[in-house]
Amino acid sequence: MNFYQYLADLTVMVHVAYVAFVVIGMLLIVLGLVLGWRWVRNFWFRAIHLAMIAIVVAETFLGMVCPLTTLEDTLRAWAGETVEEGTFLGRLAHELLFYDAPEWVFTLSYCLFGAVVLLTFIFAPPHWPSRNDRHKSALP
Numbered sequence: 001m002n003f004y005q006y007l008a009d010l011t012v013m014v015h016v017a018y019v020a021f022v023v024i025g026m027l028l029i030v031l032g033l034v035l036g037w038r039w040v041r042n043f044w045f046r047a048i049h050l051a052m053i054a055i056v057v058a059e060t061f062l063g064m065v066c067p068l069t070t071l072e073d074t075l076r077a078w079a080g081e082t083v084e085e086g087t088f089l090g091r092l093a094h095e096l097l098f099y100d101a102p103e104w105v106f107t108l109s110y111c112l113f114g115a116v117v118l119l120t121f122i123f124a125p126p127h128w129p130s131r132n133d134r135h136k137s138a139l140p
Contacts, residue, residue, distance in 0.1 A: 004079035008072050012093040015068040018052065019097060025049045026117060033124050046126035050117055057114040060107050 029049070032040030039045070059066060076082060 002079055004075045005081065008075035008079060009093070011068055011072045011075060012097070015066070015072070016093045016096055018068070022049065022052050022056070022113075022117075026113070026120075029120055029124075033120070041124070041127045043126040043129050046121060050121050053110075053114045053117045056110050060110050 025045075026049070029040045029046070031037075056066075
């Protein structure tokens with residue numbers, strides 16, 4: 001296996017981790033709100049979560065191909081292979097992410113998912129970090 005194959009596999013694993021954070025994060029937020037878990041209202045966790053799905057929705061509206069997909073395809077080409085010829089883990093991770101469906105299905109699902117994330121952010125807002133929180137974390 002050459003260096004570009006490793007980088008392509010690493011790229012698709014980062015892509016899977018990104019998607020997993022958004023999807024599993026949403027499930028944990030909803031579950032945590034129901035069960036009263038305080039950590040699901042952490043401002044930074046919720047802001048990053050919202051920003052990550054907002055990036056996906058913006059890419060969709062702008063008609064952009066995900067930069068991680070483009071990078072993986074480029075690295076596979078430099079390795080002299082296609083996605084179908086990649087390593088076992090690379091193919092497995094790739095198949096977790098990509099499905100054959102009309103483009104509108106993805107656009108609709110990204111937008112609906114983004115709307116759900118935004119609604120939870122509005123109706124079950126995170127706790128804003130306060131000045132007291134910073135002082136507490138600075139104490140030994």
